[in-house]
Amino acid sequence: MKSDRYSRRRLEQRAWPFRGKSLGGRLGKWNALLILIVGALLSSCWSARSDRIVVGSKNFTESLILGELIAQQVEAQTSLKVERRFYLAGTYICHQAVLAGRIDIYPEYTGTALSAILKRNPEGSGAEVYQRVKDEYEKRLGLTLGPGFGFNDTFAMEIRGDDARRLNLKSLSQAAAYTPEWRAGFGYEFMERPDGYKGLAAAYGLHFATQPRVMDLGLLARALRDHQIDLAAGNVTDGLISALDFFVLEDDRHYFPPYEAVPVVREMTLQQHPEVARALAGLAGRISDQEMRQLNYEIDGLHHDVKEVARDFLRKKGLAK
Secondary structure, three states, rough: HHHHHHHHHHHHHHHHHHHHHOHHHHHHHHHHHHHHHHHHHHHHHHHOOOEEEEEOOOOOOOHHHHHHHHHHHHHHOOOOEEEEEOOOHHHHHHHHHHOOOOOOOEEHHHHHHHHHOHHHHHHOOOHHHHHHHHHHHHHHHEEEEEEOOOOOEEEEEEEEEEHHHHOOOOOOHHHOOOOOHHHHOOOOOHHHHOOOOHHHHHHHOOOOOOOOOOOOOHHHHHHHHOOOOOOOEEEEEOOOHHHHHEEEEOOOOOOOOOOOOEEEHHHHHHHOOOOOOHHHHHOOOOOOOOHHHHHHHHHHHOOOOHHHHHHHHHHHHHOOO
């Protein structure tokens, strides 16, 4: 309320040239002035964005790599400047940012878009999920999907390799008998999203010794390795799975839908810059599950610079000099 009163006083003070005139005249001229000011601001903002694209990413390694690949591909294949806005927390923050026009593109996963954003049941083949998301994004949100990068990064319920071998575990159904003695660790988003913890626990009858620990995604692997937790929700393309001797339990009841990695793009951006669509098409189907796992390992395991990793990959694919 205080800020509202202050704003009104400021508006009244700035309207002094119209004092002494009729109320209608003052308001009319004031509104006209506001329209001119807002129009000028919008024009300058649009002009500032007319020659550049803003690429976003979520706050984990794989999303960062994909964001950098998109950015370098657009830079290499168009004359547009690229601004990077990475580490934008999770799905919901990135989604709001692209809706608001703060970013033009960011990497997403079809299963995440279907369940977390569109609130639809996570079911269907990879092609069906892709088309459902694309259709609804275009009809409802002014967004669209670019072609998939080529890999499916579904959730991975990870345990230590020693435990898997000792207990002869292969699947989540088998592991359910041991979870009452285990401690679990999940990211915040996995605990909240409809295709996350609650649904998984119900599908497999999972019960843990204590309430699952909610932790930053970057800390889960270390916590599992150090026996602070016994099961973690990761992804099948995690670069540290092999390096740390983790074992991925089979989702034998097919709880998780396909999570094909795709770029989400504002339709207005593609209308203004159709060359962006051509640049994204160059990345279509270029990254396999194994290649994505290796890219993640180069960052998380070998601590290489993400720009160099992305540049080297694009060179190997013949997309950069």
